[in-house]
Ligand SMILES: Nc1ncnc2c1ncn2[C@@H]1O[C@H](COP(=O)(O)OP(=O)(O)O)[C@@H](O)[C@H]1O
């Protein structure tokens with residue numbers, strides 16, 4: 001089923017128990033980028049945001065953490081109206097929402113451990129011992145414990161993503177925003193990162209928004225997806241239903257991803273495997 005949010009009324013946006021609600025948001029720079037877009041994320045849920053390059057996916061994530069302001073519309077994180085927060089409250093919000101930026105955004109001159117420590121010092125009052133404990137835990141979670149003293153330049157692309165992810169989870173957020181977490185990685189590394197995202201959800205119960213133009217990644221990590229096209233949310237629903245869409249743009253988009261039934265079934269099997277981990281402490285086969 002196709003949902004054109006621009007035609008939906010406010011009452012149709014689910015309200016109860018939502019962690020995040022983006023309501024009728026529009027943004028234009030020199031041209032309209034997002035047009036009346038609404039999305040919602042429940043506690044512990046993973047939502048994929050799909051769409052071609054330049055359709056406003058990164059802009060949408062930046063709006064959620066208040067790095068950009070919408071021209072119209074509202075964004076609620078729990079009960080807070082993000083569009084009305086002062087800088088201090090925004091800083092506090094950013095301790096609750098992890099953000100894995102497209103380029104990992106690590107400081108090149110600092111080791112992985114120092115990068116995490118810089119972030120923790122900036123956002124918390126924790127003593128050095130307590131910070132170190134959190135850093136070690138976060139790096140272990142992404143299986144990067146041995147890279148604590150390495151510089152970003154000494155890491156592979158996949159390891160840099162993991163280091164960025166460790167920084168995003170070190171403050172134990174309830175929501176993580178992933179901007180193209182698998183872009184630029186080879187397929188094997190990409191799928192290991194996708195599995196790691198799943199684990200964040202299964203083991204820690206963290207809700208996520210995963211922005212990607214990679215359908216296999218979306219299938220691995222998410223149940224529900226929103227597709228952006230020319231600034232509009234042209235689809236909102238289960239990923240499986242993307243394939244049955246009668247919308248020409250969506251059919252072309254899905255067709256171009258070369259995601260056949262066999263591959264989809266394999267990805268779903270992986271997802272079930274990771275979901276079965278639920279709070280266990282065994283290492284995944286990455
Ligand atoms: N801070 C900004 N100032 C002006 N234009 C911007 C800014 N951020 C993004 N844009 C423009 O908004 C559009 C959407 O960008 P973006 O959200 O990065 O797309 P993508 O879907 O690839 O992540 C692009 O045309 C981009 O040039």
Ligand SMILES: [Mg+2]
Pocket residue numbers: 057058059102179180
């Ligand atoms: Mg982007």
